[in-house]
Every structure is written in C-alpha cells, then in structure tokens.
Amino acid sequence: MTSLIDQLIGFVSANAWLAYLTLFLAALLEAVPVVGSVIPGSTIILALSALVPGGELKLQWVLLAAIAGALIGDGSAFWTGHRAQKEILNTWPLTNYPRVVAQSEAFFRRWGAWAVFLARFVPPIRAFVPITAGALGMAPVRFYAVNIPAILLWAPAHVLPGVLAISALHQYAGMPHHGLGKHYWILTVIGGAIIVALAAWTIRRRHGGGAIEPATKQSR
Numbered sequence: 001m002t003s004l005i006d007q008l009i010g011f012v013s014a015n016a017w018l019a020y021l022t023l024f025l026a027a028l029l030e031a032v033p034v035v036g037s038v039i040p041g042s043t044i045i046l047a048l049s050a051l052v053p054g055g056e057l058k059l060q061w062v063l064l065a066a067i068a069g070a071l072i073g074d075g076s077a078f079w080t081g082h083r084a085q086k087e088i089l090n091t092w093p094l095t096n097y098p099r100v101v102a103q104s105e106a107f108f109r110r111w112g113a114w115a116v117f118l119a120r121f122v123p124p125i126r127a128f129v130p131i132t133a134g135a136l137g138m139a140p141v142r143f144y145a146v147n148i149p150a151i152l153l154w155a156p157a158h159v160l161p162g163v164l165a166i167s168a169l170h171q172y173a174g175m176p177h178h179g180l181g182k183h184y185w186i187l188t189v190i191g192g193a194i195i196v197a198l199a200a201w202t203i204r205r206r207h208g209g210g211a212i213e214p215a216t217k218q219s220r
Contacts, residue, residue: 036127
C-alpha cells in the first residue's frame with residue numbers, strides 16, 4: 001500500500017496537469033443533470049487538494065481548476081435549460097428522475113435566486129437546479145450574479161479542508177512534507193469514510209432516505 005501511494009504521489013508530481021484536469025472535470029460533471037448525482041466530484045476535489053501541502057499541486061491552480069469546472073458546468077446546464085425552456089424538464093434522461101426534477105423545481109420556486117446559491121452546496125440537487133433555473137426563465141444576469149459568488153465560496157470550502165488537514169499533520173504530527181509514506185493511506189481511509197458518511201447523511205436528509213434512482217414503470 002505504501003509503495004502504491006508513493007508511486008501515485010510521484011506520478012501526480014510528474015504529471016500535475018492530469019490532476020488539474022481531473023479537478024476541472026470533477027467540478028464540471030457535478031453540474032451535469034443526472035451525471036452529477038453519481039459523480040463523486042467533491043470527494044475527488046478533497047482528495048487531490050490533500051497533495052497541495054506536499055508541493056505536488058499548487059493551491060492557486062487547484063482552486064482555479066475547480067472554479068473553472070463549476071462555472072462551465074453550471075453555465076452550460078443553465079443555458080441548456082434557458083434555450084429549451086420548460087420542455088427540457090420533460091425530456092430524456094430527466095424523465096427518468098421525476099422526483100428529483102420536481103424537488104428541484106419546487107426548491108427553485110420557493111427560494112428563487114437563493115436556490116441557485118444554496119444548491120451549489122447540496123448534492124445531488126446542484127446537478128439539477130441550474131438547468132431548472134434556466135428552464136423556468138431565470139434571467140442570465142441574475143443567474144450569474146448568484147452563481148459566481150456561490151462557486152467562489154464553494155471551491156475553497158471543498159479544497160481548503162484537505163489542505164488544512166494535511167498541513168496540520170505536517171506541523172503537529174511530524175509528517176514530512178514529501179514522501180508521506182505509510183501515514184498517507186491512513187488519512188485517506190479516514191477522510192474517505194467521513195466524506196461517504198456525510199454524503200449519505202445529506203442525501204437521506206434531503207431526499208427522504210433514498211438514493212436517486214430512475215423511475216420505474218410502476219412509479220410513472
């Protein structure tokens with residue numbers, strides 16, 4: 001395990017652009033309806049941000065990749081809905097997820113512009129609210145006035161915990177800044193367990209205890 005982790009860190013160090021591309025795609029795909037509900041983008045961003053303190057990745061580029069991906073992802077979803085209008089909410093593959101679409105629509109109608117801001121921090125609704133906002137006729141200027149500040153807060157909120165956790169271990173637990181070795185997999189396992197637990201709790205709380213699943217013929 002130690003050798004595999006060391007090899008992974010060495011690979012990222014030598015091919016940092018792939019890590020930044022992965023961060024970008026993770027943030028972008030989280031905003032794609034349906035796809036964003038299953039892509040563990042937040043987990044990927046948090047995991048890769050843990051490589052910042054060791055110098056394998058640069059904080060400013062990690063943040064930029066996450067911000068750019070989220071902006072393009074949310075913007076693309078919004079404009080898709082804006083151009084197609086409400087009809088897109090009744091087309092495939094959204095028709096396979098009527099409950100989530102209905103929840104997103106109700107969430108947007110209740111909170112208005114605030115729904116765009118809040119949804120950025122609530123998986124998996126954030127994969128549906130931008131397209132819903134566009135489909136329901138939200139003005140582009142108003143959308144970006146809320147979406148951009150939300151993303152500028154969302155990115156540090158996902159990146160900095162990993163950076164701070166590793167930095168704290170460097171400082172207080174005596175971990176070296178390079179060659180994290182056998183300690184790194186322990187942190188990975190603990191961090192992954194916490195993330196999965198929080199994600200499951202959030203999904204159950206927001207969606208009545210069930211995961212997002214396609215509608216069956218009986219439920220239609």
